[in-house]
Amino acid sequence: MRIATYNVNGVNGRLPVLLRWLELAQPDVVCLQELKAPQEKFPEGAIEKAGYGAIWNGQKAWNGVAILAKGEKPSETRRGLPGDPEDIHSRYLEALIDGTIVGCLYLPNGNPAPGPKFDYKLQWFKRLTKYAASLLKLNVPVVLAGDYNVIPTELDAYKPERWVDDALFFPESRAAYRKLVDQGWTDALRKLYPNERVYTFWDYFRNSYARDAGIRIDHFLLSPQVASRLMSAGVDREVRGWEKTSDHAPTWIELSEK
């Protein structure tokens, strides 16, 4: 089973690119972030025509997450993180697909830091960490995939020194990510590429993609029941070079059958 995560930066503006990539890559499951579309404007028909069932948690203009599954509608198990009824951002969606719990998340950016947006990021992180612990306790296959908006280590940035004043690389952000992983999750890409620079995002400006000035912020965290089935992983980085593309590239993992 191949599971992908892709921050599309606008699902309607990105639709041609998304459909082209789906046709090419044929992932079994896809987690999308930054739909930037209200619930009623999700392109359900086009995605269905491409062979995918979908559930989504939309929001006007910002945020928004979706889960697609080839040939079936994902069975929704959760919409939104627990712990803060005041939080109206659409940043979490979860489904049970083929016996695996797939959580699709879009963690807050947090800039400018410090400030209220950074506080919100850390709060959201805390809620995610608490909820993730409860998922681990289930002792079932769980994949937490998405845009974590965290550069975990210096190995995950083209020029780490450029990011020291950024919420994605603040010590608190990295510590929060480390604390989450240390519950017992496996960072799939880093597990398979322990010493290599693997990027999932390149700025639109400064010719970043051509210079390969990227960062790794889209991650897969695997529960032990899934980690043992991890066969391969990668980034479809050529998609980042397409016309009218997102600033993120699709990232994926391949799991063996149970």
Place this chain on the structure above:
DNA sequence: ATGCCGTGGAAACCACGA
């Protein structure tokens, strides 16, 4: 050192992103 580009929504600019 810098939102330099891009998206969406509202309004001929602004918020937001990383």
